[in-house]
Amino acid sequence: MSALDAGFYFIEDENVPMHVGSVLVFEGPVPSYGDVIRLLVSKLPDVPRYRQRVKSLPMHLGRPVWVDDEHFQILYHVRHTAVPAPGGDDQLRNLAGRLFAQRLDLTKPLWEIWLVEGLEGGRWALISKVHHCMIDGIAGTDMMQLVLDWRKDSELSEPRPWTPEPNPSTLDLVADGVRDAVLTPLGHLAAVPALARRLRSGSELLGIGRALAGSLPGTARRLTTRAAGSLNGSLGPHRRWVWAKADLTETKQIRKVTGGTVNDVILAAVTRGFRDLLESRGELSEGMVVRTMVPVSVRSRDQRNKLDNRVSAVLLNLPVSEPDPQARLAAVREQMDDLKSSRQAAGADAITGMANFAAPTLLALGSRTAMRFPQQFLQTVTTNVPGPRVPLYMLGRRLAEIYPYVPIASTMRISVGIFSYLGQITFGINADFDGVPDIQVLADGVRAGFDELLALT
Structure with missing residues (x-):
């Protein structure tokens, strides 16, 4: 694992399951459990990580x-269930919330898929769970497109034989681990001369320095503005999971009139x-913000379809105390423009990459300690992943x-996942069951946020 992948693995505990997931709703008729099994077996060669487990x-x-699971059994990972027919959105959301709250078995390959029957209108669903140490949002989208099909009439490929590779001995792994602990930092240091050559003229360094210096006042304001405190707290073992929807066409219409990007409009609606x-809790006050971490993909084109994490992040203050929707959108847009111009995502990625210099023992200790230390610095995570704009089939x-x-972790009780597919934007909102x-x-x-901006434009 990379340092970032390992960090996601280390921070899991009994109240913090660290898998990402999705609920995929299909038009009927529902396939048989056996057909789903046969489909996934035919796809496994394209996703070899699905037959591997973690060895610490x-x-x-x-x-x-990652080592091959000598006892891999797909029937364990693909489950079959149903909601009382005709199941509506509430029944599906409640089922998903219970399943998402359950930890994956860390001794087996870190994924599950649940086939769900009984939805109204003859529909059915898949509930998918994959550990965050295996994928980030973009990798998850790539993986989904491997498992699903672009054509309605695609044919199943014949299952290919698979023989697990023998697991290396603990002694060999320790030797490799010690060697890796030495060679990985040296590999990163080897890139320093190339960086020095790029910066020799001073022009690039000067440009970065000016951008960072120009962003310092805005960054300082973001970090010192009073944030809402009631959104932080201890986490329990259970989750509430709800969703919201928006239309991509209406979002683009708003953007066309107001300026900015589609993502700015989405973040304004989340605000x-x-x-x-906060207003319903009687806690909203003047000047208050909700500080969110916004993950930013640093995955290059040649790194697509690789199961790992290649993500950085920026910090954004959601201006919740602003009553005017246009002013809220303008405030979000101004911050995002500042973050882009200051290259803070690239800087955060460089800081994240420094974890590769850490000894694995310190990495494990540091990851767990950081996520358990009470903090009021961040209130939520807001992650937006673009999906395909053509239909997929199964x-x-x-x-x-x-x-x-x-997932939610540390003392952040709420996360907002955002995904776009076929002209629709969907929001999966995850929260601690007792705290929210x-x-x-x-x-x-969120839905009202789109409605008010649409009315204005």
């Missing part, structure tokens, strides 16, 4: 490694959701909707 080294003398949540059935699930019983207020507020 004694005393974390090296980062965890309205948090505003409504066993000839059309994928109608997809809703994302993003009013999560539907946030979901309804």
Whole structure:
């Protein structure tokens, strides 16, 4: 594992399952469980990680490694269930919330898929869970497109024989881990001369320095503005998971009139959701913000279809105290423009990359300690992943909707996953069950955020 992948693996505990997920809703008729099994078996050669498990080294003398699961059994990973027919959105959301709260078995390949029958209108669903140490949002989209099909009439390929590679001995893994702990930092150091050559003229360094210096006042304001405190707290073992929807065409219409990007409009709508949540609790006050971490993909084109994490992040203040929707959107746009111009995502990626210099034992300890240390610095995570704009199919059935699930950790009780597919934007909002019983207020507020901006334009 890379340092980032290992970090996601290390921070999991009994109240913090660290898998990402999705609910995929298909148009009927529902396939048989056997057909789903046969389809996934035919796809496994394209996703070899699905037949591998994690092996940790004694005393974390090296980062965890992926090894073939000698006892892999797909019937364990693909489950079959149903909601009482005709099941509506609430029944599906409640089922998904219970399943997402359950940890994956860390001794087996880190994924599950649930086939769900009984939905109204003859529909059916898949609930997917994959550990975050295996994929980020973009990798998850790539993987989904490997498992699903672009054509309705695609044929199943014949299963290919698979023989697991013998697992390396613990002694070999320790030796490799110690060697990796030495060679990996040296590999990163080897890139320093190339960086020095790029910066020799000073022009690039000067440009970066000017951009960073120009962004310091805005960054300082973002970090010192008073943030809402009630959104932070301890986490329990259960989750509430709800969703909201928006139309990509209406979002582009708003953007065309107001300027900025589609992502700016989406974040402004999320701001309205948090505003409504805090206002309903009687906690909204002048100048208050909700500080969110916004993951940014640093995955290059040649790194597509690789299962790992290649992500950085920027920090954004959602201006929840601003009553005017246009002013909220303008505030979000100004911050995002500043973040882009200052190259803060690239800087954060460089800082993240420094974890590769850390000894694995310290990496494990540091990851766990950081996520358990109480903090009021961040209130939420807001991650937006673009999906395909053409229909996908599974066993000839059309994928109608997809809703994302993003884990919560540390003291952040709410996360917002955003996904676009076929002209629709969907929001999967995950929350601690005990700490956020009013999560539907946030979901309804997101929808209201789009409605008010659409009315203005």
